[in-house]
Amino acid sequence: MQTGRTVIITGASQGIGATIANSFLDRGYNVVATSRRVTQTSEIKSSEKLVRVDGDIADPATAQRVVDAALAGFGRIDALVNNAGIFVAKPFLDYTLEDYRRLASTNLEGFIHLTQLAVRQMLKQKSGGSIVSITTPLVNHPIAGLNASVAMATKGGIEAMSKNIALEYAKDGIRVNTVAPGVVDTPLHKDNPRDFLNTLSPMPGISAPQEIADAVLFLTEAPRITGEVLNVDGGAHFGKW
Numbered sequence: 515m516q517t518g519r520t521v522i523i524t525g526a527s528q529g530i531g532a533t534i535a536n537s538f539l540d541r542g543y544n545v546v547a548t549s550r551r552v553t554q555t556s557e558i559k560s561s562e563k564l565v566r567v568d569g570d571i572a573d574p575a576t577a578q579r580v581v582d583a584a585l586a587g588f589g590r591i592d593a594l595v596n597n598a599g600i601f602v603a604k605p606f607l608d609y610t611l612e613d614y615r616r617l618a619s620t621n622l623e624g625f626i627h628l629t630q631l632a633v634r635q636m637l638k639q640k641s642g643g644s645i646v647s648i649t650t651p652l653v654n655h656p657i658a659g660l661n662a663s664v665a666m667a668t669k670g671g672i673e674a675m676s677k678n679i680a681l682e683y684a685k686d687g688i689r690v691n692t693v694a695p696g697v698v699d700t701p702l703h704k705d706n707p708r709d710f711l712n713t714l715s716p717m718p719g720i721s722a723p724q725e726i727a728d729a730v731l732f733l734t735e736a737p738r739i740t741g742e743v744l745n746v747d748g749g750a751h752f753g754k755w
């Protein structure tokens with residue numbers, strides 16, 4: 515199906531983000547894909563509906579360049595997918611201030627810079643919009659042995675902001691949701707043993723990136739869903755099994 519809608523996707527060079535970018539292209543969207551090295555990846559299919567913008571999401575200047583590219587290329591912004599993120603797992607006592615700052619600048623500040631600019635543009639367009647961000651069920655349901663407290667402060671912050679922004683702009687038709695994947699088969703887990711990963715949800719196995727992309731597409735196009743967290747995690751959000 516062809517549409518004239520434009521979506522911005524962060525962290526699009528590999529893993530979940532590249533799969534999301536390809537899914538939106540397949541659906542006929544104009545796609546602005548960004549990450550530090552998105553111009554170098556071959557994981558996103560080439561398309562005249564694709565614009566790539568390299569940049570560190572922690573830098574506010576990246577958000578401005580991404581929005582400028584969307585408007586120059588396609589004239590509008592209908593949806594944003596905040597997917598760029600890093601994960602640092604360690605015992606609480608081992609986290610350093612440097613860990614915190616890296617997590618906060620990439621995961622939280624990256625979300626704030628781009629979401630502010632996207633919402634501002636959506637308000638100007640007066641036709642609503644969608645923001646979907648990627649978090650994790652570990653925010654509310656930690657798993658024994660998978661220590662990630664400071665990383666969860668940032669992912670939890672995204673969930674909290676998403677719900678608050680959802681309410682703030684509901685009257686403007688701007689919907690704000692999150693997708694919370696369990697373990698997904700991406701380069702993020704290249705050093706983690708598969709046997710261990712398989713134990714992290716009550717349903718055996720781990721997710722393919724396409725499952726997450728499908729959830730993001732669903733929420734982007736769901737006309738009256740806002741402030742929601744969609745767990746795609748084989749039941750990991752039950753919290754005990």
Ligand SMILES: NC(=O)c1ccc[n+]([C@@H]2O[C@H](COP(=O)([O-])OP(=O)(O)OC[C@H]3O[C@@H](n4cnc5c(N)ncnc54)[C@H](OP(=O)(O)O)[C@@H]3O)[C@@H](O)[C@H]2O)c1
Pocket residue numbers: 524525526527528529530531548549550551552569570571572597598599600601620648649650694695696697698699700701702703
């Ligand atoms: N895989 C999982 O099991 C899982 C589970 C729950 C949640 N998630 C979340 O899902 C999202 C994607 O995860 P993934 O598994 O696809 O991760 P990944 O394979 O490590 O990919 C991360 C993406 O984020 C980009 N990125 C990282 N730091 C960046 C920065 N400072 N500025 C701009 N882009 C940056 C990377 O691109 P560049 O290197 O080109 O910058 C890459 O495209 C993350 O938010 C992650 O926390 C993943």
